Amino acid sequence: MKYDATIEEFMEDLIERNPGEVEFHQAVYEVAESVIPFTAQNSKYERAAILQRMTEPDRTIIFRVVWEDDDGNIHVNRGYRVQFNNAIGPYKGGLRFHPSVNLSVLKFLGFEQTFKNSLTTLPMGAGKGGSDFDPKGKSEREVMRFCQAFMTELSKHIGQHIDVPAGDIGVGTREISFMFGQYKRLTREFTGTLTGKSLEFGGSLIRKEATGYGCAYFMEEMLKHTGDSIAGKTCLVSGSGNVAQYCAEKIMHLGGKVVTLSDSSGFIHDPEGLSEEKLAYVIKLKTRIRGRISEYAEKYGCAFYKDEKPWKIPCDLAFPCATQNEIHKPDAEMLISQGCRAITEGANMPTTVEAIRVIHQAKLLYGPGKAANAGGVAVSGLEMTQNSIRMSWTSEELEERLKNIMKNIHQQCVTHGTEQGGYLNYVKGANLAGFIKVANAMLAYGVI
Numbered sequence: 001m002k003y004d005a006t007i008e009e010f011m012e013d014l015i016e017r018n019p020g021e022v023e024f025h026q027a028v029y030e031v032a033e034s035v036i037p038f039t040a041q042n043s044k045y046e047r048a049a050i051l052q053r054m055t056e057p058d059r060t061i062i063f064r065v066v067w068e069d070d071d072g073n074i075h076v077n078r079g080y081r082v083q084f085n086n087a088i089g090p091y092k093g094g095l096r097f098h099p100s101v102n103l104s105v106l107k108f109l110g111f112e113q114t115f116k117n118s119l120t121t122l123p124m125g126a127g128k129g130g131s132d133f134d135p136k137g138k139s140e141r142e143v144m145r146f147c148q149a150f151m152t153e154l155s156k157h158i159g160q161h162i163d164v165p166a167g168d169i170g171v172g173t174r175e176i177s178f179m180f181g182q183y184k185r186l187t188r189e190f191t192g193t194l195t196g197k198s199l200e201f202g203g204s205l206i207r208k209e210a211t212g213y214g215c216a217y218f219m220e221e222m223l224k225h226t227g228d229s230i231a232g233k234t235c236l237v238s239g240s241g242n243v244a245q246y247c248a249e250k251i252m253h254l255g256g257k258v259v260t261l262s263d264s265s266g267f268i269h270d271p272e273g274l275s276e277e278k279l280a281y282v283i284k285l286k287t288r289i290r291g292r293i294s295e296y297a298e299k300y301g302c303a304f305y306k307d308e309k310p311w312k313i314p315c316d317l318a319f320p321c322a323t324q325n326e327i328h329k330p331d332a333e334m335l336i337s338q339g340c341r342a343i344t345e346g347a348n349m350p351t352t353v354e355a356i357r358v359i360h361q362a363k364l365l366y367g368p369g370k371a372a373n374a375g376g377v378a379v380s381g382l383e384m385t386q387n388s389i390r391m392s393w394t395s396e397e398l399e400e401r402l403k404n405i406m407k408n409i410h411q412q413c414v415t416h417g418t419e420q421g422g423y424l425n426y427v428k429g430a431n432l433a434g435f436i437k438v439a440n441a442m443l444a445y446g447v448i
């Protein structure tokens with residue numbers, strides 16, 4: 001590539017300033033590959049060092065969280081909020097509670113969020129946060145005490161016009177509700193400072209479905225662009241949490257057949273495909289019983305592959321909805337050899353750089369997470385709007401708005417990602433479309 005040396009030089013400097021943050025390095029590299037050739041041809045962005053400024057968070061807040069368990073033992077966790085970029089709106093992005101949380105993971109997620117939020121066209125900047133606290137195995141009161149302790153510090157740095165956190169892995173409606181209650185107690189204000197709230201106090205309909213639904217809608221748009229559709233296609237879905245559940249549901253609504261789901265223990269292969277009854281069981285299993293996906297295989301008499309990923313199963317379409325870096329180069333090669341025609345990401349950065357190269361070489365349709373899974377933050381943005389105008393929209397109105405947002409994101413990718421020969425590079429399209437809006441705002445503000 002003509003710009004390889006420039007990209008390498010940029011990455012060497014970034015790695016030197018952010019040592020050991022491998023997830024963050026990966027996320028930036030994937031964007032730099034698209035954006036640096038563009039900025040070289042558009043010198044106003046290069047002169048203003050826009051990409052360098054975008055890769056440095058506005059601020060990173062790290063704090064101690066002390067809480068007491070049910071037996072009176074004291075525990076110390078670390079809390080974070082990375083406020084990445086507020087050029088187009090208040091910082092917006094989830095909170096993740098999981099032992100794997102560290103600064104690299106949160107910076108990668110916050111950086112991706114900059115582009116994702118820009119693509120929605122809603123006025124939202126980007127941030128990410130969380131803690132290495134694990135809600136699994138904790139009692140309701142232990143989770144409450146942790147959330148209250150976490151929010152006691154976080155409340156100093158957020159607000160409806162400053163930073164609006166949401167949920168993520170390990171942070172659902174329960175955790176958001178505990179944190180919102182503490183925020184309200186500390187500030188004596190009832191504002192839309194958190195999204196993902198319960199419906200009784202300002203939450204939005206279809207929020208829990210939005211990321212999964214949006215992922216399926218994006219796949220439908222990609223296929224429609226080639227004169228095809230999801231109907232009649234065999235689909236692999238990884239994960240079995242919120243995103244996977246509702247991605248599977250919408251695939252079924254659109255006429256596709258979902259034959260796999262997974263968790264950290266392995267994956268199930270149900271050749272007959274999921275039904276409404278089977279999906280209802282999965283949702284109950286994962287949200288109430290908190291069991292393992294292997295229990296599905298036992299109940300419905302299908303195969304369970306321990307400690308394996310589903311990408312070896314023949315399919316038409318693949319939807320990685322579990323976690324980052326779940327599709328490596330051999331997985332991508334396996335998908336291609338088994339007849340896969342399109343991949344759309346429900347998770348954040350589930351495909352490695354090497355795997356993306358293989359996918360592009362094979363000319364597969366490939367929807368990156370910053371475009372394909374933007375449905376969740378889009379409905380979070382719509383929740384902010386509903387809170388601001390003190391009213392709620394119906395499920396039908398919200399789903400129609402979500403579909404239109406996903407269509408608009410797809411069109412932005414088409415505009416900026418169509419290459420010579422007609423191949424539609426959705427990675428390039430999403431990166432450039434997301435970059436240009438934020439970059440133009442940063443240029444307008446001057447050097448700040």
